[in-house]
Amino acid sequence: MRPTRRRHLTPSTRSTSTTRPEPATRPEPATSDGTATHSGSTARRTRRTLRAAATAAATSAALALSAVVGAPAQAQQLPVNYNFSSGFVRGFLTPQKAPPGANNWSCRPSAAHPDPVVLVHGTFGNMNSTWRGAAPLLANNGYCVFALTYGGPSPDSAIQGVGRITGSAASLASFVDRVLAATGADRVDLVGHSQGGAVARYYTKFLGGSTKVRRLVGMSPSGHGTTLDGLTGLGQALHILEPVNRLLNTTFPALADQQAGSPFITALNAGGDTVPGISYTTVVTRYDKVVTPYQTAYLSGPDTVNITVQDQCEADLTDHLEMSYDPVALTYVLNALDPEHPRSIPCQVVLPLTGPLH
Numbered sequence: 001m002r003p004t005r006r007r008h009l010t011p012s013t014r015s016t017s018t019t020r021p022e023p024a025t026r027p028e029p030a031t032s033d034g035t036a037t038h039s040g041s042t043a044r045r046t047r048r049t050l051r052a053a054a055t056a057a058a059t060s061a062a063l064a065l066s067a068v069v070g071a072p073a074q075a076q077q078l079p080v081n082y083n084f085s086s087g088f089v090r091g092f093l094t095p096q097k098a099p100p101g102a103n104n105w106s107c108r109p110s111a112a113h114p115d116p117v118v119l120v121h122g123t124f125g126n127m128n129s130t131w132r133g134a135a136p137l138l139a140n141n142g143y144c145v146f147a148l149t150y151g152g153p154s155p156d157s158a159i160q161g162v163g164r165i166t167g168s169a170a171s172l173a174s175f176v177d178r179v180l181a182a183t184g185a186d187r188v189d190l191v192g193h194s195q196g197g198a199v200a201r202y203y204t205k206f207l208g209g210s211t212k213v214r215r216l217v218g219m220s221p222s223g224h225g226t227t228l229d230g231l232t233g234l235g236q237a238l239h240i241l242e243p244v245n246r247l248l249n250t251t252f253p254a255l256a257d258q259q260a261g262s263p264f265i266t267a268l269n270a271g272g273d274t275v276p277g278i279s280y281t282t283v284v285t286r287y288d289k290v291v292t293p294y295q296t297a298y299l300s301g302p303d304t305v306n307i308t309v310q311d312q313c314e315a316d317l318t319d320h321l322e323m324s325y326d327p328v329a330l331t332y333v334l335n336a337l338d339p340e341h342p343r344s345i346p347c348q349v350v351l352p353l354t355g356p357l358h
Contacts, residue, residue: 078136083355084322091128095149095160099131101139102147105182109144115189115214116179117337119147120172121324122194122222123254126152126160130193133325134333141334144183148175150199151254161195162252165264168195169202176203176212189215189337193324194291195254197221197282202268210275217336218282220323223268224296225260260296274301281305281336283329287352290320307332313347326350 078100081087091099102119109116117138121130127147138145149155150171151163161168176188190213192200197218203209204216248256257264274280280299286308288294298306309316309328318326327346335342349357 077140080137080140081132082325082327082350084325085353087132087325088125088129088321091126091130091132093158094128095126095152095158096155097128098147099128099135101136102127102131102145104139104144107144107183109183109185110142113141113143113338114185115187116144116146116183116185117189117191118172118176118179119145120190120192120196120200121147121149121161122192122196123161123252123258124159125193130196130324133327134191134330137330137334138337143337144185146175146179146188148172150175162254164253165195165199165202165257168199168254169207172199172203173207173209176209180212187212187214189213189217191217191219191333191337192221193219194320195222195258197297198223198258198268201273204278205268205275210277213278215279215281215337217333218280218297218299219329219333220284220288220291220294220320221282221297222258222291223265223273223299225262225265226258226291226296227260228290228292272301273299274304276302279303279336281307281332283307283309283323283332283336285316285318285320285323285326285329286310287317288320288323305336312345315347316350317352318350319352322350322352322355325355327356 081090091097107116119127119131119134121127126149128149131147135145135147148171149160151165151168152160153162179185179188190200190204192198197216198221200209200213200216200218201221201223204213256262259265280301280303282297282299282305284291284294284297284307286294287310288297291297294308309318309326309332313328316326316328318329323329327348328350331343331345351357
């Protein structure tokens with residue numbers, strides 16, 4: 001809203017030599033019984049009341065219209081959940097409900113944070129179970145935040161992120177287009193946890209995302225595949241991996257896609273990990289037992305940064321699941337999204353699954 005311009009009125013100078021008599025008050029007409037009528041003054045009061053009411057209504061309408069036309073990034077501070085277990089329980093059964101701070105489609109990016117942030121969950125998760133920490137934290141810091149749920153047998157299924165990753169990447173592509181259209185932004189930043197990092201990389205590499213993404217942050221991403229702490233090697237040695245994969249390909253194909261050496265992983269990394277024009281940050285934990293070895297999550301190529309949270313904070317014992325709620329890891333995410341204004345790392349004891357030890 002434009003500030004109201006006040007006019008300063010200078011009172012006129014009155015002559016002190018003479019005093020102008022006040023005009024005589026015109027009497028109200030009298031009724032037949034001799035009582036004066038007050039219809040004129042009553043009408044004037046009524047008109048003043050109506051004008052005041054109309055002004056108030058117009059002001060309220062203007063404020064409501066400004067909220068509909070375009071709202072700035074989150075102003076009210078939202079509570080941030082740093083506990084994976086409680087966040088997962090609260091969000092698992094409502095996969096289509098956005099986490100706090102996300103999917104405000106009237107949000108308009110600020111000059112400080114011109115790129116909306118899109119959050120991409122991992123296998124068996126959804127936007128509401130994965131991002132109840134990151135979404136409100138980012139919104140509290142002035143970002144327009146968006147999240148999607150993808151890869152389930154149905155949109156409302158409690159099980160999500162299990163479909164073929166190529167199809168999930170196509171869902172991400174459509175969602176990013178919707179975010180760009182709604183916000184008027186030129187590009188988005190992507191933050192992906194686990195499979196979400198692989199989905200984001202496939203989108204940027206093969207589905208046109210390279211011109212629509214500025215930064216890609218992976219939190220324990222599975223883009224180079226996993227041995228599941230040696231289980232895939234054991235299954236191969238016991239000659240049971242192939243029949244297990246045949247079953248997975250008909251039920252949860254994303255699990256087969258993320259195995260080290262799978263056709264999907266081979267295609268994703270052919271020709272290099274990155275594409276020009278995107279800045280990459282990967283944040284991992286050495287206590288990851290899902291993406292293993294944990295160093296395989298690192299990316300190589302231009303404009304890449306790889307971070308292990310324990311290098312700066314030995315007290316952080318976060319595991320793969322707690323990673324998207326970990327306050328230490330989330331600070332690295334904030335720094336990756338706004339490298340011009342880095343924050344100090346809040347080293348503290350963080351337990352697997354349950355978060356900070358208060």
